Amino acid sequence: MRIIVVGAGLAAGTAVTEPREQGYDRELIVFGSEIHPPYERPPLSKGYLLGNDPIENAFVHEAAWYAEHDVDLRTSTTVTAIDPGGHEITADGETFGYDKLLLATGAEPRRLRLADESGTPTAYLRTIEDSDRLKVAFAAGAKVGIIGAGWIGLEVAAAARIAGCEVTVFEQAELPLLAVLGPEVAQAFADLHRAHGVDLRLGVTVSADDLQPFDLVVVGIGAVPSTALAEAAGLAVDNGVLVNAQLQSSDPDIYAIGDIANELHPVLGRRIRVEHWDTAIEQGKTAAHNLLGAQEAYDRMPYFFTDQYDLGMEYVGSVGPDGYDRVDIEGDLHGSFQAYWVKDAHVVAAMQANDWDASDAIKESLGASR
Numbered sequence: 001m002r003i004i005v006v007g008a009g010l011a012a013g014t015a016v017t018e019p020r021e022q023g024y025d026r027e028l029i030v031f032g033s034e035i036h037p038p039y040e041r042p043p044l045s046k047g048y049l050l051g052n053d054p055i056e057n058a059f060v061h062e063a064a065w066y067a068e069h070d071v072d073l074r075t076s077t078t079v080t081a082i083d084p085g086g087h088e089i090t091a092d093g094e095t096f097g098y099d100k101l102l103l104a105t106g107a108e109p110r111r112l113r114l115a116d117e118s119g120t121p122t123a124y125l126r127t128i129e130d131s132d133r134l135k136v137a138f139a140a141g142a143k144v145g146i147i148g149a150g151w152i153g154l155e156v157a158a159a160a161r162i163a164g165c166e167v168t169v170f171e172q173a174e175l176p177l178l179a180v181l182g183p184e185v186a187q188a189f190a191d192l193h194r195a196h197g198v199d200l201r202l203g204v205t206v207s208a209d210d211l212q213p214f215d216l217v218v219v220g221i222g223a224v225p226s227t228a229l230a231e232a233a234g235l236a237v238d239n240g241v242l243v244n245a246q247l248q249s250s251d252p253d254i255y256a257i258g259d260i261a262n263e264l265h266p267v268l269g270r271r272i273r274v275e276h277w278d279t280a281i282e283q284g285k286t287a288a289h290n291l292l293g294a295q296e297a298y299d300r301m302p303y304f305f306t307d308q309y310d311l312g313m314e315y316v317g318s319v320g321p322d323g324y325d326r327v328d329i330e331g332d333l334h335g336s337f338q339a340y341w342v343k344d345a346h347v348v349a350a351m352q353a354n355d356w357d358a359s360d361a362i363k364e365s366l367g368a369s370r
Contacts, residue, residue, distance in 0.1 A: 001026045002177035003091060003291055004096060006031020006079045006229065007104035010040045010277065011101050011258030012282060013060030015102055015285030015291075020069045023328060024292055029072040031268075032081050032093050036128060037063050042277050044131040045155040046307050050162060051135065082233035084251045100291045103230055103241060104284070107223035107259035107275060115147060115219050118208040122217045123246055125152055137216045138163035145169075147206055149176030151306055158308040161196050168199040168214070170346040182324065182341070184352070188333040190307075196309055210362040215264065223275055225260040238262060240273040245297040247287045255291060257283040266299045314359060317341070317349030317366050325350060328370065331355060338362060340346035342370050 003019070005012045006368065008030050016028050024283050033040070036059040047053030056062075066073040074091070081090040088097050109124035116122055123133055125362070137144070144160045146153045149171035160167045173179070175186035198206065211217050225240040236242040236250035240262030247255045249338030258280045262273040279302060286298045302317045324341040336354035338361070340347050347370050350362035 001099040002097065003028050003100045003102065003310045004098040005030045005102045005104060006082075006089065007106055007258070008034065008036075008038045008073070008075065009104060009106050009258065009280065010021055010060060011040060011106075011280035012102070012104040013038025013335060014281050015104065015257065016066075016071050016075040017060065018285050018288035019263065020071070020290060021289075025070070027072070027272065028070070030066075031089075032075050033078050034127060034251065035076050036071060037061065037066065037170075038259065039128070040277060041126070042305075044128065045125055045152055045159065047139065047160045048128075049131050049138075049156070058128075066192070078227060082229055082254075084233055084235075084254060084365070091366065098253075100255070102291060103249070103254065103256040103260060104258050105260055106231060107225045109219065110222045110224050112147060113229060114206070114208055114218045115217050117262065118211045118217065120211045120214055120217050122219060123158060124219055125225075134159070136166055140215075142215035143164060143213065145211055145217045146220060147217065148220035148222070148313060149173070149189075149200070149202070150179070150180075150220055150222065152307055153218070155306060156218050156220060156307075157193060158196070159194075161198060162241075162309070166199075166314065167194065167197070170201050170204055170210065172205060176200070176202070178187045180319075181326055181339075181351075182319075184327045184329065185333070185339050187354075188337075191334060192309065192311060194258070196262045223259065224364065225262075225273065227260055230254075230256070231258070235294070239271075242271070246297055247283060248289050248290065249275070256275045257287045263298060266297050267301065268295055268320070270320065272302065272318060274302045276302065278303040303363075311353055313351060313353040314351065315351040316363050317347070318348050319343070326328050340365060340370060345369055355364045 039058040043058045048199045079091045146169045176189045178186045179230040227237045230241045231237045241256035247265040259275045305314045324343045328340045338352045347365045350365045352358040
């Protein structure tokens with residue numbers, strides 16, 4: 001049996017590691033458009049961007065691991081078509097047959113035409129090369145404008161300030177991270193960045209004129225799942241590739257994981273697409289098992305983390321479209337604390353900030369009465 005993986009990020013790297021560790025010795029081919037072997041992306045806005053960690057730490061494996069484990073890794077190779085009926089893909093003009101296909105094509109930064117056409121150098125953050133460009137600008141003491149106060153925007157802002165840059169952040173919402181954290185906890189992140197000298201401009205719509213004073217503008221307004229291949233192949237797509245709890249698409253021989261997978265989550269009872277490190281790893285493992293004949297449900301709750309200045313944070317769970325009734329905060333919002341989002345007297349999400357002894361407690365709190 002031949003398994004083909006399209007995409008060569010963290011999810012793909014995990015997905016091909018698992019079969020080899022379980023003794024599966026049949027053919028595995030991985031196609032990636034970047035020149036690099038699979039790597040983790042969080043360091044690009046955290047340790048690597050800050051200059052604290054070498055890029056080698058981000059790779060899932062050393063490059064030699066793939067050949068040593070008989071994984072045919074084809075970097076700098078673009079898959080241009082999928083033929084589900086013929087069980088074939090086309091990559092750089094060559095056709096390859098498959099028995100099972102795993103899509104792990106990730107996401108692309110959402111572009112902002114206003115910034116791209118402003119005349120001010122504009123950057124996005126997705127690849128190693130993107131992070132390298134930011135490091136060069138930060139080292140030169142650039143005056144940096146950031147559009148978007150989400151996780152990427154705030155982590156980049158923190159890195160730029162630590163490097164000594166003058167930083168301005170523009171955000172349409174009244175608080176950073178408002179949609180994720182709600183006003184009670186989001187205020188703590190606004191206070192954190194202002195305390196570190198960021199000019200945080202909230203509730204504003206940015207114009208091209210606003211961008212003229214900067215040496216570099218970084219756009220961080222979310223990501224768009226890379227579903228063009230899946231859509232052209234006739235797979236069901238809606239804010240990602242629609243997959244069931246086994247991560248199987250509308251074609252039973254094609255699975256999808258990571259940033260592109262819009263899963264019908266068996267615990268949440270609704271569809272959710274998660275663009276985070278933990279999901280890439282754990283969905284990679286589950287999909288690998290299912291590609292080999294298992295029927296495992298991916299029921300892990302969303303988890304993510306961030307590092308900004310001297311704040312380290314973990315968040316687990318998911319507040320649904322109906323929101324939450326209240327958030328219970330234990331501790332000091334400007335120091336170390338725990339927060340529990342409660343809906344219908346049950347915890348639906350929880351986080352800890354600078355309280356690492358509470359890491360297990362927040363995870364175990366999900367679903368508990370409160």
